[in-house]
Amino acid sequence: MMRIVLILLAGALLLASAGCAVTRHSGGAVPLARDAKWVLLPVLNHTESPQAGLRAEVIAEALLRARGINGLVRYPPALSPESLLDPAERKAQQEAQKWAREQGARYGVQGAVDEWRYKVGVDGEPAVGIALQVIDLQSGEVLWSGVGAKSGWSREALAAVAQKLIDALLDTARIQ
Secondary structure (H helix, E strand, C coil): CHHHHHHHHHHHHHHHHHCCCCEEEEECCCEEEECCCCCEEEEEEECCCCCCHHHHHHHHHHHHHHCCCCCCCEEEEEHHCCCCCCHHHHHHHHHHHHHHCCCCCCEEEEEEEEEEEECCCCCEEEEEEEEEEECCCCCCCCEEEEEEECCCCCCCHHHHHHHHHHHHHHCCCCCC
């Protein structure tokens, strides 16, 4: 009987670990004002998946709004680094920060996507890796940062895995 319980417990642990996530964050000592003016800056795409950064931006925007950040503005599309012809990412991010400062925004949310794909193999699990930062736009100081990676089940949507990961990362920011 004990052997069956151990086998069932091991099976449950194996199933629980199938959708693994690893996250780290820094900051959180400074509370971030929910009612301040926020700007969603470019999320850079360091993957081979087209527009992974833009997809992550859309998810982050929705999750920030769900946390009550109603003063969130997106950077102008003309400043998007997601161009097939001219991937000038750092310049685009700097220009977006400059634009945000001119708008009088207090916080900027930016980041980078390092993995956004379905793994090759029989199961084809979705896998996402992302880093996010909240910066003080006046000083340039990073107030909070989080990085994480998550894989999902073989029948799970890539966007669902990304949403869970970004949500878990933003949970560690002290938004008040």
